[in-house]
Amino acid sequence: MMNKYVDMDTLKFVLYDVHNLEDLLKRERFEEHDKESLDLFLESTKDFADKELYPYLKEMDEQPAYHKEGKVYVHEQVKTMMHKGGELGIISASFDYEDGGMQIPLVAHTAASYILDAANNHLPGYAGLTQGAAELIIHFANEKLKETYVPDMLTGQWGGTMCLTEPQAGSSLSDIVTKAKRTEEGFYKISGQKIFISGGDNQFTENIIHLVLARIDGAPKGTKGISLFVVPKNRPKADGSLTPNDVTTVADFQKLGQRGYCTTHLGFGDADDCQGWLVGEENQGLNYMFLMMNAARIAVGRGGSAIASAAYYASLQYANERPQGRKLSSDGKKNMEDNQNLIIEHPDVRRMLLLQKAVVEGSMSLVHLATKYYDLELTATSDQEKNKYNTLLEMIIPVVKTYPSEAGIYAVNNGLQVLGGYGFCSDFILQQYYRDIRINAIYEGTTGIQSQDLLGRKITMGNGSGLQMLLTEITIAIQEAKKHQELIPYASILEEKIQLTQKVLQELMPHAMKGDFERYLADASIFMEFFSLIIVGWTWLEMGTKAHEGLNNNNAKYSNEFYIGKIETLKYFYAYELPKTLGHAEILLNPSTVTIKKELEYIN
């Protein structure tokens, strides 16, 4: 039986009602699309996910990718994901027509990817990284490289990866040592080791195009000396045939989760015959890579939300089917003549379900907000508008990456708990989601790193003008919500939280201004938790407003249950999640120096 893993109505509500996708479709870039054609794209993606992704989820966990004699072997559905997914447009849908794309809004493409992630999170990454790598080549590489590599990547015949991490450097990209040596033939000779390369090898795609960060001889130290290269697994010869390019698959990391999505260790140039082609200009690699990293960060957030979605519906189904226990009557006793209650009737179970629903749908809306900003930036008609949406996107990216990942772990943890002992058993899927989602808080910059980015770069961006721009958007949503009597209390709470944010920043800022960045950033992760909840409180207020409009509309698209479910979940979020900001504010307003190393080591 096909179990539910995503609610298509909620996804469409987020796209069309909350984020006004139809307004976006009026822009010139999207003029050939309408709601019907996008719905068709989403429905065919759902059909593909139902048939080709969801049924293999458990199997891919139980038969993980493995390394043998210099190759990585992955589950056969990787082939289907790449080839059939490529045909469907999963890789290229949002690209320009002239680059082989369908020029659909990224926000709609993201909705499609969300469906795939929710169906089977072990598969979409193969296509997603190919999409990202192709995007980098399209944006920054010369025509020759574009012509040589992009077409086969968009059809999924060839895969793509991003190769950043090295064993000695981890997240510290300034310490990258992979070398690129100029040659007279125009290419560079690449040598070095890269680890944690997702989708780094497989037996199905004929070629894999690695986008590799490396240092050209004589380049400056640190991040300023990093260049970006196209390094194919096999290099195309003039006749179109392929010859090995001295890229070695050293190992495949065995993991806690996402075991079907291979994580490889790659060696470049062991035989001094690995050729790489410079993308754009020398020493600009990290700037280019950020295009892909922003997209990858949104994708990680999307995946976190989507896995939590699948876990939510699995636990909801259990709660709707499992009888256990009885309610206490007013004398504090149970009547054994009564039938057992379904566990969904117990408040504590309902709390764990609403918690999941709040995280899933709140983060679903957040992820799509980010890609809407991307589309609005892309189609902006003035520099000011472009700058506005670019700024809004940059502001929320660390939250978009982090909240769905961290709160996703929290949601899935509660989903597992709903099943009691069965949640811990391999026969039930919750334990797999619990393992799979754990990586999202690590991928593409850990939560700690995202938090440093949020507080260290984004909040201070343009002397706080980016934050101001974001707060203006939130204030507009508050005003909208206040038009609905029932929502006024929640709008007012969010207003207070914005004031609290400003108070917290007034406490923190002097450290930055004094140049004491260690103090300023010491509690960045706490600030992330604080700020994320407020941002998601905003997405819930928007959803509540749209749900209220739906309830008041005689021709509403969805049922009363649907809209009331949204409003009740908004209430849950404001009653149970947002109050946590009080604890965060207490920490941030009364900063401790206990985490800052002193002379004597007291962590022992």
Place this chain on the structure above:
Amino acid sequence: MMNKYVDMDTLKFVLYDVHNLEDLLKRERFEEHDKESLDLFLESTKDFADKELYPYLKEMDEQPAYHKEGKVYVHEQVKTMMHKGGELGIISASFDYEDGGMQIPLVAHTAASYILDAANNHLPGYAGLTQGAAELIIHFANEKLKETYVPDMLTGQWGGTMCLTEPQAGSSLSDIVTKAKRTEEGFYKISGQKIFISGGDNQFTENIIHLVLARIDGAPKGTKGISLFVVPKNRPKADGSLTPNDVTTVADFQKLGQRGYCTTHLGFGDADDCQGWLVGEENQGLNYMFLMMNAARIAVGRGGSAIASAAYYASLQYANERPQGRKLSSDGKKNMEDNQNLIIEHPDVRRMLLLQKAVVEGSMSLVHLATKYYDLELTATSDQEKNKYNTLLEMIIPVVKTYPSEAGIYAVNNGLQVLGGYGFCSDFILQQYYRDIRINAIYEGTTGIQSQDLLGRKITMGNGSGLQMLLTEITIAIQEAKKHQELIPYASILEEKIQLTQKVLQELMPHAMKGDFERYLADASIFMEFFSLIIVGWTWLEMGTKAHEGLNNNNAKYSNEFYIGKIETLKYFYAYELPKTLGHAEILLNPSTVTIKKELEYIN
């Protein structure tokens, strides 16, 4: 290489300095023991754990227990655990001399079990359940049953289990249907199915003694009609030989973690030849079982704390060895000429380490406090004293079970995060601890059930006199702490938290008094989070006081680093963990009814 998994100094500090074990040893029951003999017991346990438990941790995960042709096969170390552990006194140490025990304080026995849990959490349960089952027989069964079963259980030749859960009933013990039919021979014929039976079968112990809850024909419905039976896997014949007792091993559940600790499905009486012997009186089964359940709940808390301990030291070791990134200088830049810092120098990593240390040592102290209360009750010289310690123990049991389990998950999650991508890889042990510890919030009554027990039974016990007794103990600790200038701020915070607790209960109580138990208990899990933090804040204040005394003592047992580590961790707990109670109080003081089911189903 042997990696550190528990800090023996901290364990002894908790026993001797925080919980004054030497005072307890002055009591008559323990007069044959002294600090030296108990230290020897702990050291020999540590040696046993180093040699026979820790080295097999990973292997037991990778080669889980399995079911084949009606039998469960477990790792060979289970044999060593039972037999050598039995010899060492792991099963019987705290029992009376006359019952074959060593009559050591339970608090010391618990410290020994803590070491074993930290070394390899897949093994001690086999011995622990045998201990619990033997204890039930000793306390409540007749001499004949005692003589027949107990001696071989204490040596680990025979195992023991507790059989409560049934497929249709789960945690709802009132719905147990396993039958016991009186016979004229004195035994009962048992028939039914039990699931989730830990240690339910293995190929090494010659016999397994199941303590089974069942219903005698004609017994009242609900919990009032449950009786307790000794049901051996093999029944001893008059000549001492064993014959199968119609107990079938139906299956072994495959699980997320603790894969070496088998979880079985047992069938009783499929061939109508399963004999059981009544323990004590008819229909008193649940009352008897609670003796074992309280001990089991403490053991689950102990295990949570111990797994978190092992995870803490694994992540601490990594943080002390892994260089990555550089600190920002006052111009906000990094100097690439500097060496990379060890990650333990980064405040965010230090925060994640202190968080673990705070959870591990705070819950270690809490678990030993519970067993100290047990010992004080057991050796009380007046009814009043007995009642006092019984009450204090009952008050904290749900917290002792829950906090180390839930906060243990949180701690191990942070330990995994310290390792970044490596934390997700199977080559590192953190991912196993992350899986193993997840069961502790489910075992022996889920967190939801413990929370109902805390708020529904314990807080209201004796019209609140139990709570008053507990608050008196906390107030004494506050007064002690106030003697140290540096601790006054923390003592004052804890005072405020006690006032906040009373305010919260004033809000909640009217619902209970009106008989609206659904409302009263709807947020019991939030109350548990709130109350647990305050209880653990108390344990930290006590540890801080003792550490301060150590620092001021010229002949102190431990180094300054050791004591300062305790005080800094106290500061961490008060700066980062205790403020969460503000969020909880906000929830509890502004109760939402969103989790209480209304007519229209809005969770969809």
